[in-house]
Amino acid sequence: MAFFDSELQNTVRDLGKMLGLTIQQQLGPEWLARIEDVRKTGRRSNEGDASATDHLKTLFAELQDEDLLVLGRAFCQFLNLANIAEQEYNVAQQHSDPLAQLNHALSTLDVDADTLEQALTKLQIDLVLTAHPTEVSRRTLIHKYTELAECLKQIHQSHLTEREREKVEERIAELVAQAWYTDEIRTTRPTPEDEAQWGFSVIEKSLWQAVPDFIRELDHTLQQKFAKGVPLDAVPVRFSSWMGGDRDGNPFVTAKVTERVLLLARRRATDLFFKDVDALQSELSMNVCDDALRAAVGDEAHEPYRAVLRELREQLRQTYRGIVATLSGEEVSRAQWITKDEQLLTPLMLCYRSLHHCGMGKIADGALLDCIRRVHAFGCTLLRxxxxxxxxxxxxxxxxxxxxxxxxxxxxxxxxxxxxxxxxxxxxxxxxxxxxxxxxxxxxxxxxxxxxxxxxxxxxxxxxxxxxxxxxxxxxxxxxxxxxxxxxxxxxxxxxxxxxxxxxxxxxxxxxxxxxxxxxxxxxxxxxxxxxxxxxxxxxxxxxxxxxxxxxxxxxxxxxxxxxxxxxxxxxxxxxxxxxxxxxxxxxxxxxxxxLDGGFRVTEQGETIRYKFGMPKLALQSLALYASAILQAVVAPPPAPKQAWRDLLDSMAQQACDNYRAVVRHDKNFVPYFRAATPELELGKLPLGSRPAKRRPEGGVESLRAIPWIFAWAQTRLVLPSWLGVMPAIRQAIEQGQREHIEQMLSDWPFFHSRLSMLDMVFHKADASISAAYDSRLVPEDIRYFGDRLRTELADSMALILDLLGQQEVMEKDPQGKASMQLRAHYLQPLHFLQIELLERVRKYGEQPVSPVLERAMMITIAGIAVGMRNTG
Structure with a gap:
């Protein structure tokens, strides 16, 4: 892990020690020793030691269900802690500044102010938070992890006194213990309303601060270079949601649920704006104002800004009370509610213009401007x-x-x-x-x-x-x-x-x-x-x-x-x-x-919401990354592909499709192999989200949603949907004399380059030996050849991608990404073999009810591997 410095490695080790002490206090020193043995053996197994792998298999086969549950919980928590440590480290380090890169790119492209102004009108980022059930962590644990990340941020500050450091360390130990004593798996599926509330929490705890910070940074960058910033009424980013509105195949999203989610979102927005306006009326105590503000508040108001903001605050209070009453089932008139963004913007802009008119622009461009930016981004409904x-x-x-x-x-x-x-x-x-x-x-x-x-x-x-x-x-x-x-x-x-x-x-x-x-x-x-x-x-x-x-x-x-x-x-x-x-x-x-001319609208799904936007600084960087990429693409659009490239890709795509469908659709042994080799059937018991795993409960693979389809293959490290059929089609084109064209496409066409460079990352996550271990224990012998054939294609595909990219090993050009996966690899290894043991035990029950302990252990390994892979679906 040469990319990461010793600080991150020390943090991961220290968190692991705290978790170990917690486990020891509950279960005794012999359990800590056993977990340490599994951890060290898992590391050797991951490094290719066959005897270590055999030791894990033998140990797990001898343990009782209750013991496997403890081990699963321990390694699931190790992976969560490693993720938190890495996330906080990345935020603190900020290896790249997207807006600085934008500044450099605009200079290189020799963009003038008018061109930039036109590009800014096309900067319309609409991020849609979706109800896809790919977030495996419970909300209560996410809250603890967020607190833990904040503590890690504090502990890494050099100015802390010895006692201050001790207090933070005590809080970290407390949070680690809280996480250990909390169930990792929900007892029931979240409702669509629960999912919506989770989305609102991401906005409140992170995006509410990150959005005005992002626009301020973007404005500063553009002001420095062009003396023109982001217009006051610009909406470079806004938020929409599917949580409570996506009823495709989800019988739990009803009209009543949608009505309630709309009210809950409005209630959260009203509460947040109330706090903003309350703080502003406390701060804006100035008595000098322009004629427009004076006309609005009258001659008697000694503190005109406070007067107009108090009125707005009272409107927000009445709106909040009305929403609460409506949610409680009362019949309430909405006549006095704030229902339009203009009702927020009008008094805020009255104050803003007056402050600027009276020479107090520094005050206007502080918290008041942030509040105005929030109205444009979130509105009185929080999201759409x-x-x-x-x-x-x-x-x-x-x-x-x-x-x-x-x-x-x-x-x-x-x-x-x-x-x-x-x-x-x-x-x-x-x-x-x-x-x-x-x-x-x-x-x-x-x-x-x-x-x-x-x-x-x-x-x-x-x-x-x-x-x-x-x-x-x-x-x-x-x-x-x-x-x-x-x-x-x-x-x-x-x-x-x-x-x-x-x-x-x-x-x-x-x-x-x-x-x-x-x-x-x-x-x-x-x-x-x-x-x-x-x-x-x-x-x-x-x-x-x-x-x-x-x-x-x-x-x-x-x-x-x-x-x-x-x-x-x-x-x-x-x-x-x-x-x-x-x-x-x-x-x-x-x-x-x-x-991109009509704006950029994209879904942000499941666990990616937390990884991109779960902390204000992460969210700021993610928003800056989007803005930088869009502005560069608008100013200097990517090249259109040459006709020869298009013709070649037509041919390769058709061949890749035929390759893929020959396996997934047309081979009668594929479905039995898929069901045996992966925990697809067991995934349905994991209460991830409100939506059923299948569109039609009685259907087969064709009715399986894309999320569990991806999720199942990620669990076994074959990650098959990302690569199946692709490289054989490219190899066939090379054999037909097209290598020069393919290399040109790889060099000069961003679309094609992105496809192949992302396979490089996929192949780093893939592990043929892990996949083979699942097959050897779980797949009937007569169809075990199927996995061998797929792993042969995987190996051939990896060899070809390395050849085309000019690399000796996967992710050679992304040392941070490679080190990130390696940080968790040693904790992941035991979980895979633990899951294999559990799958075999679960399946022996057949149609009979599975032991609750065994079922919980199974679900924890599924969640743990998803955490370690940093994705589910």
Whole structure:
């Protein structure tokens, strides 16, 4: 771990010692000695000592279920502590400053102030916190870990006195003990409301401070270089959420849940702004003001700023009380509530302009400016709630309705008939839904959701996303539903193209919409389209999906330009490579030219939210990274690929897709192998999130969600979805004489380079020996060959990627990333062999109920490996 200095290694060791002492106090010295033996043996096993591996297997086979549970808990906690130490270390070190890099890049590109000003208008980052259940840590433990990180920050400050240091060390030991004595696994699945509250907490504890800090730093950087900063009313970053709005395949997200989550978000925003305004009215005691402020407060107000802020504070107080009463079931008038951002901005801007007018700009540009920036970023609703639903659920509404009206069955109509019906009703002034109609409960739920949208302010919502969209009628159906349910404003509706076929047809489908005059008027010049990364990769493999995503974006950008429409692409990326995850800068620079002109909207999912935004300084750096990458990409767009490159990638992507599907879809032994070799079936028992693991409980792998699909392969270290089929297709192209073109693409095309460089990281996380260990114990002998074949492809793929990248070993050019994985590798090794032992024991129960101790131990190893791998899905 040469990249990391001794400070981090010492911190990890010290935290481990504290955990060891806690375990010793509870269980005795013999247990501490056993855990130490396993840790040291795990290190030797990870370094390739076969006798150490055999020792782990023998030891675990001899221990009782209760003993395996203790070991699992110990190593899960070791990994959590190592992660916290590394996270705090990285924040403190700040190896790179994205805004400094932006400054350098703008200088290199010789960008002038006018060009920058135009680029700033396109800096619209919309980060969508999603309800995907990939956060394995409980909220109560996350709180302890956050406190622990703060203590580590304090302990590393040199100015502490000896007693101050002792007090912090005592607090660290207390928090480590608290974590040990707390259940790692939730006893029940979180509700959608729980998930939403977790998202709100990330905003309150981190982003609330990080956002104004980020804009201040960006403004300072640009002021220094161009004497032009970020405009006061600019919104370079804002936040949306799927938590409580994403009902695709989640029966627990109902209209009532959505209504409640909207209120909970508004309550949290009101509370946060109340604290801000309360602090401001305490500080702004000046008595000199301009005429506009004086006219607002009257001649009697000796302290005019306090007078206007007290009134705003009282409005916030009344709003908060009203929301609390409504949540309690009381009938409350919303007439006095703050429901629009302007109600916050007007008094704040009155104070801001007055302070500047009266020569007190230094005061105006302090906490008051931060509060104004927060209003623009978060608004009175904290974030904007997206609604997502499957296209089939909307079609069901009209199918039932047309049958009730004796018009036939909408489900059996062709696309032309559907569009004609929908457009006729969209332009009709009479209601479509009969009063006497009593739809089924499933259809009623869809209608109720749209009525919740109608009953709430526009500011509380983002966009309406249609999963599995494939036709223009899918979008028009939602528009008609919203109209019939009384939504008086034009809610943006985004089709989500997520299978390979739908991505390939995305532009054609969108063109049908934009050629419709009514629709063109309705959208007022802006179209949202969501690109699905997870399901397309699961459908066609990583390379074919990535190329389809790129081409669909290219075509959509050209289509929007032809129709003079602003296109906002919404990227449904997951945290892992198999679900479209890439480092922010690479993801942005690998997009097609022009794809950022309408802003950048992206999902932030599960554990990546905590890793990117869980601490204010982390969040500041993540936001700066996004802004820097986007501004550079707008000012100097990535090059469009040469035709020869496109032709070659067409061929390689098709071959990679064929390779992938030949294994996943067409080999009859794949599903039995997958189910035996991975803990996929056991994952369903882990109460990660509110959404079921499968869209259809009775379905097979094809119905499995992308998250558990990725999660299962990560547990066994085969990480198969990220690489399967890719390198054999590239090898075939090389054998056909295309190596020179491939090397040019790797050197000069950011999209292609990002694909291959990320495989370098994937291969570092992969471990064929661990995968083989799972197979040897868990996979029936007659299909064990399957894993051997996959590991052969893995080895060949690793050799080829090293050859193309000119490296001797994986992650040679990313020493920090390599050291990061190595920091946890020795703790991960025992957990894998522990999980193998537990899986074998669990499966012996067959259809019988599993021992609670054994089941808990199983779940803890799943959570621990996810923590050690730093991702789940």
């Amino acid at each position: 709630l997206d609604i997502r639903q499957d296209s089939g659920r909307h079609a069901d509404v009209f199918s039932e309705l047309t049958r009730y009206l004796d018009l036939g069955d909408y489900a059996n109509w062709d696309e032309q008939q559907k569009q004609a019906f929908l457009l006729q009703e969209l332009q009709s002034k009479r209601p479509l839904f009969p009063r006497a109609w009593q739809p089924s409960s499933e259809v009623q739920e869809v209608i109720d959701t749209c009525r919740v949208i109608a009953a709430n302010e526009q500011t509380g919502f983002g966009i309406y996303i249609i999963s599995m969209a494939s036709e223009a009628s899918d979008v028009l159906a939602v528009k008609l539903l919203l109209k019939e349910c009384g939504v008086s404003w034009s809610m943006p509706v985004a089709p989500l193209f997520e299978t390979l076929d739908d991505l390939n047809q995305a532009a054609a489908t969108t063109q049908k919409l934009l050629e419709c005059e009514w629709y063109k008027r309705e959208i007022d010049g802006r179209q949202y389209v969501m690109i699905g990364y997870s399901d397309s990769a699961k459908d066609a493999g990583a390379l074919a999906a990535g190329w389809a995503q790129y081409r669909s974006q290219e075509a959509l950008v050209a289509l929007a330009k032809a129709h003079n429409v602003t296109l906002t692409l919404f990227h449904g990326r997951g945290g892992t490579i198999g679900r479209g995850g890439l480092p922010a800068a690479q993801a942005i620079h690998s997009q097609p030219p022009g794809s």
